[in-house]
Every structure is written in C-alpha cells, then in structure tokens.
C-alpha cells in the first residue's frame with residue numbers, strides 16, 4: 130500500500146531523516162514510535178510533501194509520489210490528521226468538514242461523518258475554535274476522512290486528551306481499521322500504540338532502529354529507545 134524507501138530529509142543544513150524505510154500493508158496499522166525530536170513528524174510531512182525529502186522513494190499502490198507537492202500527494206489518496214488537530218477555528222464544524230470534501234463514489238460524505246461522530250452533528254454550527262480538545266480531534270479525523278483517503282496518517286492522535294477521549298479515539302481507529310483503511314500512526318502513548326499496531330517502527334535520531342511485528346516489540350527495545358507513557 131505505502132512503501133517508503135531510504136528517505137533523507139533536511140531542514141536547511143540539518144540532516145533529520147537518515148534513510149528511513151517503512152511500509153504500511155493493505156488493511157493494517159503501522160505505528161511509528163520514538164522520543165521527542167527523533168523525526169516522526171518529519172517522516173509524515175515528508176510522505177505528504179509538506180517537508181519534501183531530498184532523497185528516497187515514496188510509493189502509494191506502486192505509484193511514485195516522492196517530490197510531488199502536497200496537494201498532489203493528498204489527491205493520490207493520502208489523508209493526514211495533523212499533530213495539534215489544526216482545525217479551522219473560525220469556521221463552523223460543518224464548514225470545516227466541507228472544505229476538504231472530495232466526493233467519491235461510495236465514499237465518505239457529511240452524513241457518514243455525523244453517523245460516526247454524533248457529537249459533531251450536535252455541534253455542526255459551532256465554531257471549530259469553541260470545541261473541546263476531544264471534539265476537535267473528532268473533527269480533525271472527520272475532516273481527513275472527507276478527503277476519502279486510501280491511507281490515513283495520524284500524528285499523535287491521543288495528545289492532550291483525557292483517558293476517556295483516548296479510549297474513544299482508539300475505538301474509532303479500530304473501527305476504521307476493520308473497515309479496511311490502512312493507517313500509519315505516530316504515537317507517544319505506548320498503551321494506545323501497542324493496542325492498535327500490527328507493525329511497529331521505532332525512530333531514533335532519524336534512523337529506524339526497530340522494525341517488526343508488534344508481538345516482537347520487546348521490553349529491551351522499549352527501554353533503550355523510548356520514554357513513553359504506558
């Protein structure tokens with residue numbers, strides 16, 4: 130589904146990603162773990178063409194997208210739920226959802242999003258900026274789904290949420306997975322990550338230092354490379 134090979138990304142002269150290679154298989158969830166500042170967001174932004182990589186290959190369903198601008202990557206079927214939600218605070222819930230809608234036969238539409246998140250229906254006329262953190266996260270996920278992605282990237286979806294809301298987000302991700310949507314998730318909450326992952330990657334200073342099925346993600350690796358909440 131998604132193949133990322135030997136990605137090198139820089140901010141100016143700072144070499145951040147040193148040959149990142151990872152993949153997401155059809156219908157599966159891959160998790161990217163790592164301490165703060167290790168390059169997780171940069172990896173997602175490189176895939177999306179937001180922070181283009183200088184070297185490497187990115188393929189979605191066999192189609193090369195490395196070097197494509199962000200709008201083309203998005204059009205090729207990759208959606209993102211960004212870190213910090215990034216919803217439009219001065220647009221209503223409904224407007225937030227409609228701005229990204231890319232109609233697709235049998236794809237997501239407004240009513241599907243409201244069926245999945247009844248709370249967003251209740252708040253459809255409220256300004257995005259007036260929503261709670263949990264509601265904003267629902268809106269951010271809903272907005273990404275409105276692009277009808279074939280693959281979804283989520284950057285720390287549990288960040289800043291209450292334990293109750295984290296459980297809600299886990300439920301939603303499991304639901305989407307069961308519907309066959311492949312996902313690449315950056316996460317700091319280890320309990321959440323391990324409850325969702327089919328495959329785990331650990332990033333350390335821009336290098337993948339663990340790559341394996343979640344059953345093989347061992348305590349030694351965890352202790353060496355992560356300082357995560359459990």
Ligand SMILES: Nc1ncnc2c1ncn2[C@@H]1O[C@H](COP(=O)(O)OP(=O)(O)OP(=O)(O)O)[C@@H](O)[C@H]1O
Pocket residue numbers: 140143145163164165166167168169170171172
């Ligand atoms: N716009 C930028 N300009 C320069 N350096 C940056 C920029 N964004 C990130 N960096 C640096 O790149 C490195 C990787 O950052 P990145 O945000 O990808 O890490 P991360 O693993 O996602 O961490 P976090 O969990 O804190 O978001 C860090 O050293 C960071 O300071």
